[in-house]
Structures are given as structure tokens and as C-alpha cells.
Amino acid sequence: MRRRHEHDKSTGFHFGNQPMLLAENLSKSFGASPALQDLNLAVAVSEIYCLLGANGAGKTTTLNIFLGFLRPDGGSVRIDGIDPAADPARARARLAYIPEQVNLYPVLSGRENLRYFAALSGTALTLDEEAGLFRRAGLDVAAADRRVDSYSKGMRQKVGIAIALAKHAKALLLDEPLSGLDPHAANEFCMQLRTLQESGVAVLMATHDLFRARELGGRIGIMKRGRLVDERDATSLTAPELEQLYLAHMQD
Numbered sequence: 001m002r003r004r005h006e007h008d009k010s011t012g013f014h015f016g017n018q019p020m021l022l023a024e025n026l027s028k029s030f031g032a033s034p035a036l037q038d039l040n041l042a043v044a045v046s047e048i049y050c051l052l053g054a055n056g057a058g059k060t061t062t063l064n065i066f067l068g069f070l071r072p073d074g075g076s077v078r079i080d081g082i083d084p085a086a087d088p089a090r091a092r093a094r095l096a097y098i099p100e101q102v103n104l105y106p107v108l109s110g111r112e113n114l115r116y117f118a119a120l121s122g123t124a125l126t127l128d129e130e131a132g133l134f135r136r137a138g139l140d141v142a143a144a145d146r147r148v149d150s151y152s153k154g155m156r157q158k159v160g161i162a163i164a165l166a167k168h169a170k171a172l173l174l175d176e177p178l179s180g181l182d183p184h185a186a187n188e189f190c191m192q193l194r195t196l197q198e199s200g201v202a203v204l205m206a207t208h209d210l211f212r213a214r215e216l217g218g219r220i221g222i223m224k225r226g227r228l229v230d231e232r233d234a235t236s237l238t239a240p241e242l243e244q245l246y247l248a249h250m251q252d
């Protein structure tokens with residue numbers, strides 16, 4: 001019999017612990033067109049999971065159901081065991097979300113945005129704590145006092161990371177955060193994700209960036225027409241193998 005280890009590298013699961021993010025038999029249609037069909041997905045504590053798939057495969061719909069923005073037609077999701085449809089406030093308290101364009105108040109500084117969003121989740125920050133959060137998020141503290149409308153996309157995302165850190169989010173959901181970042185900013189952003197992962201955060205990221213998905217070293221799920229058609233450990237594939245696998249699924 002196979003012995004259960006505390007951490008199974010092939011799945012990322014910590015046996016004995018429930019997954020931080022769980023989708024079971026999820027289905028969702030918009031009118032007559034199915035966006036998700038019987039989707040099963042689990043992301044463990046301290047795991048990075050990248051969702052790949054062509055435009056319209058259902059990645060954003062999956063994230064939106066976890067976020068409680070959409071209700072599934074069938075199946076359910078759990079965040080740390082909590083159903084966002086039944087208890088949205090408790091579910092949301094565990095989540096941080098970074099969309100393609102982080103929504104911040106443009107006329108406020110990065111620091112004021114951090115302060116405001118942290119206060120919304122019930123956290124009052126000292127100046128030292130703010131500086132510490134910006135340092136961990138990789139944003140220069142001097143830049144934190146400039147208005148957000150002068151920020152690059154990468155800087156806005158760092159404020160998003162600082163907000164997630166301030167909130168002590170247990171799971172971070174990201175939708176195409178890498179698109180439009182230059183290679184240096186994308187690399188820096190991925191390093192921040194790894195830091196969050198190492199501190200125990202479960203990361204679920206929808207992306208078209210096969211290269212970064214593999215570099216992040218977690219698990220990769222490939223979606224097609226609302227279904228999860230493949231799931232791999234990123235470290236088990238070379239970059240060309242991942243590309244071939246992806247293209248083969250897109251051709252079926």
C-alpha cells in the first residue's frame with residue numbers, strides 16, 4: 001500500500017489538510033453556451049496552480065465563481081472549506097484578487113490605497129507596517145507616496161500584492177497578471193508570487209504565459225471549452241514539452 005506522506009509532490013496536497021481552493025463538478029452556462037462543464041480543481045495551501053487555455057476556455061469564469069461574482073449552475077466551490085454562495089463575507093475575507101488591471105484609486109498614492117483597502121478588511125496599519133508591506137511587495141517606499149496614476153502596470157500590481165499581504169489572504173486569485181509586463185517586471189512579479197506561496201498562500205492564476213507558468217514550478221491545468229483536459233506538475237515538463245502538450249490539446 002502506498003504510504004501517505006505529509007506532502008505529495010505529484011499533487012501538491014498536504015494530506016490531512018483540506019485544499020485551500022476546491023471546485024467540484026462545476027458547471028456554468030451563459031444562455032445556451034456552456035462556459036464550464038464538470039470542472040474539478042483543487043489548490044493546496046502553499047501551492048501555485050496555473051490555468052492555461054485558449055480565449056473563452058473558462059478560466060475567468062472559474063475565478064469569478066471562486067470570488068463569488070458568479071454562481072455556478074451545478075457543483076460548488078469551497079475556499080478554506082467555505083462556500084462563497086452561502087457565506088460570501090467569510091469566503092472573501094480569505095481571498096485576494098489581482099485582475100489584469102489592478103483597480104486602485106488613481107488620484108490617491110500607493111500608500112493611501114493600501115491604507116484604504118487594508119481598512120476595508122479591518123486592518124489599521126502603522127507607518128512601519130506599511131513600509132514593511134511595500135518592501136515585501138517590492139515597491140520602492142518613495143514611489144508609494146506618488147499618485148497611482150503615475151504608476152506602471154507592474155507598480156500597480158505590487159500595491160495589489162501589498163494589499164493581499166496586509167489582508168493576510170489565504171488564497172490569491174490572478175487573472176492574466178503577466179500580460180503587458182516587460183520581462184523584468186514579469187520576472188519580479190513571479191518572484192513575489194513565490195514569496196507569497198512560501199508564506200503559505202494558495203495561488204490560482206489564469207495565464208497565457210506558458211513559459212512563466214512552467215517557471216513558477218507548481219501545477220499546470222489546461223482548460224478547453226470549459227473542461228480541465230490535462231493537469232501536470234510544471235517541473236515534470238521541459239518548456240518545449242509544455243508547448244507541444246498545450247498545442248496538441250488546442251488542436252483536438
Ligand SMILES: Nc1ncnc2c1ncn2[C@@H]1O[C@H](COP(=O)(O)OP(=O)(O)OP(=O)(O)O)[C@@H](O)[C@H]1O
Pocket residue numbers: 030033034035053054055056057058059060061062206
Ligand atoms: N458574462 C458573460 N455573458 C455571456 N457569456 C460569457 C460571460 N462571461 C463569459 N462568457 C462566455 O463564457 C465562455 C468562457 O469565458 P471566460 O471569460 O471564462 O474564458 P477565459 O478562458 O477566461 O478567456 P480569456 O483567455 O479570453 O480571458 C466564453 O465563451 C465567453 O464568451
